[in-house]
Ligand SMILES: Nc1nc2c(ncn2[C@@H]2O[C@H](COP(=O)(O)OP(=O)(O)OP(=O)(O)O)[C@@H](O)[C@H]2O)c(=O)[nH]1
């Protein structure tokens with residue numbers, strides 16, 4: 001068995017070097033022992049100082065922790081994207097390759113919705129012609145559209161020419177879900193593609209793209225391999241003109257209206273940008289990335305440093321993004337402990353919509369109830385609350401198009417159907433809930449937002465960050 005040399009071992013070069021001289025007299029010996037003791041004292045002192053420094057660095061200024069809450073599609077992940085853009089625009093833009101795939105998926109999903117609506121209408125037309133017809137439950141008691149009869153062979157041609165998009169959709173879903181380490185679902189089965197953000201799908205995706213790029217010498221700037229023969233962008237580009245024809249067709253628009261399919265209000269709507277988005281060399285802009293939609297599963301944690309000219313914000317921040325679907329809300333609770341602030345998003349344009357999870361529940365009502373349960377939660381008594389009354393751009397459009405707010409929110413009564421009046425009314429309602437249900441008095445901090453508007457958000461997020469830091473400082477001064 002091999003033996004380690006002992007301290008006194010004469011063949012250990014280090015022992016030989018530090019050993020006292022064989023002829024050392026008592027005075028020399030005492031001087032040597034004194035200087036060895038002093039050296040040990042200094043060494044111990046240095047060790048102690050290093051240990052203290054390590055401890056202080058570990059304790060550091062604690063990062064500010066921020067949790068994003070709200071129902072599904074309220075704009076949480078979009079708010080996170082704005083924070084990421086503010087903290088590090090360069091890192092944010094390295095992810096354009098992923099968002100390109102997400103936007104392509106959003107586009108082909110919208111086209112499929114249109115094609116399915118046409119197929120349903122044709123089916124309905126056939127069954128209404130048959131003598132034994134009873135109204136289809138999916139169309140309810142809606143009268144048969146006179147425009148169904150206007151569907152021509154050109155529509156049939158478009159349906160056929162756009163059929164390759166089914167495979168493109170499947171390929172995109174597989175690509176994104178495999179990056180997320182999730183089993184790939186059949187694109188037709190999954191109502192909406194959702195990704196488990198805890199598994200770092202963006203990192204996997206970018207990593208694979210970068211690895212392939214370095215192997216094949218692709219484009220250096222945006223991570224997109226323009227020479228990839230399997231790039232879904234090629235089929236999308238080949239179908240581009242027919243997609244535009246389909247979307248701009250008046251008969252198709254009429255069918256969508258009658259079927260209640262309001263594509264412009266849906267998440268991930270890019271059909272008004274088909275010209276650009278289906279071009280062969282399409283690279284998403286920052287604004288496109290804000291509008292791209294992928295549903296969040298699980299909870300993801302994002303760390304970054306914010307800085308400002310005044311250096312007020314130079315702190316580490318950790319932001320937690322969660323899935324807002326009803327089935328995912330129980331996963332929020334473990335994160336309530338030790339949070340400095342919550343940004344709660346309530347999409348106020350949804351006053352005339354119901355939850356995807358439960359079609360009997362009005363979306364705005366769900367937001368108010370959710371807000372009440374968050375502000376009254378005792379675990380969050382010391383947590384600062386920031387409220388974003390979001391999707392103001394869509395609210396303005398809806399009210400401008402004449403959708404009556406009071407029809408859905410009956411307590412609104414006879415007030416004017418304008419953006420100023422409805423948003424002020426909702427702000428008062430949310431504030432009253434906050435004041436009545438908070439266990440302790442807290443400042444009410446609210447913004448009217450359109451979180452897809454990066455310019456507006458850069459100001460709002462600075463304001464929010466300063467508020468959170470200020471409140472955090474005054475709280476720690478009280479402790
Ligand atoms: N026009 C407009 N669209 C918005 C706004 N806020 C969010 N969106 C869009 O709405 C969709 C849903 O937003 P997300 O940020 O993904 O919603 P979320 O709260 O993270 O949803 P879950 O992950 O399902 O919980 C995205 O396509 C966004 O681009 C807004 O203020 N205006």
Ligand SMILES: [Mg+2]
Pocket residue numbers: 076077078294295296321322323324
């Ligand atoms: Mg999300």
